Amino acid sequence: MxxxxxxxxxxxxxxxxxIAPEFALFLLETPEVAKIVSKIGKAAGVKVYVNPKDPxxxxxxxxxxxxxxxxxxxxxxxxxxxxxxxxxxxxxETTLRFYVGTDAAPSEARSAQEITEPNRSRPGVIRTxxxxxxxxxxxEE
Numbered sequence: 449m450x451x452x453x454x455x456x457x458x459x460x461x462x463x464x465x466x467i468a469p470e471f472a473l474f475l476l477e478t479p480e481v482a483k484i485v486s487k488i489g490k491a492a493g494v495k496v497y498v499n500p501k502d503p504x505x506x507x508x509x510x511x512x513x514x515x516x517x518x519x520x521x522x523x524x525x526x527x528x529x530x531x532x533x534x535x536x537x538x539x540x541e542t543t544l545r546f547y548v549g550t551d552a553a554p555s556e557a558r559s560a561q562e563i564t565e566p567n568r569s570r571p572g573v574i575r576t577x578x579x580x581x582x583x584x585x586x587x588e589e
Contacts, residue, residue, distance in 0.1 A: 450475075452536075459538055482511040489513075519547040 450472070452463045467475075489496075489509030496513060499505035519535050526534070532543040 458536055463536065465534070485514070486510040516546075519543075523547040523549070 450465045450467045452465070454460045454462045457463060486508070492509075494509035495506050496509050497507040515535070519531065522534065523531055528540055528543050528548055531547060532540050535543060535547070537543045
């Protein structure tokens with residue numbers, strides 16, 4: 449079980465979440481990476497949002513992009529209520545809005561049509577920009 453203290457948790461509530469044993473071992477071996485990822489995103493110039501009214505205000509890639517990609521990829525494999533719990537969301541509406549029926553691109557990079565159309569992936573197979581990393585399939589031509 450993964451225990452998240454309330455003071456470190458978005459909803460300020462202590463949580464215990466089930467995880468695979470091999471993932472627990474991986475976590476124990478992994479140094480804190482959030483600040484490192486943010487520095488890499490900025491140094492690499494990976495922009496996930498540019499304020500249209502003030503182009504000087506830029507949001508660079510951070511560890512949050514991993515969270516977003518996780519949610520989108522697992523949305524095709526889990527029921528929304530299960531995904532909501534894994535994503536530590538308090539509202540099913542938020543889970544549906546941000547993760548279900550979308551692709552892994554940041555929302556600012558997608559058109560309104562892409563956001564509102566359902567995901568056309570085969571059930572159980574993830575189709576994102578990395579085509580096949582999650583499913584083991586080769587990219588479709």
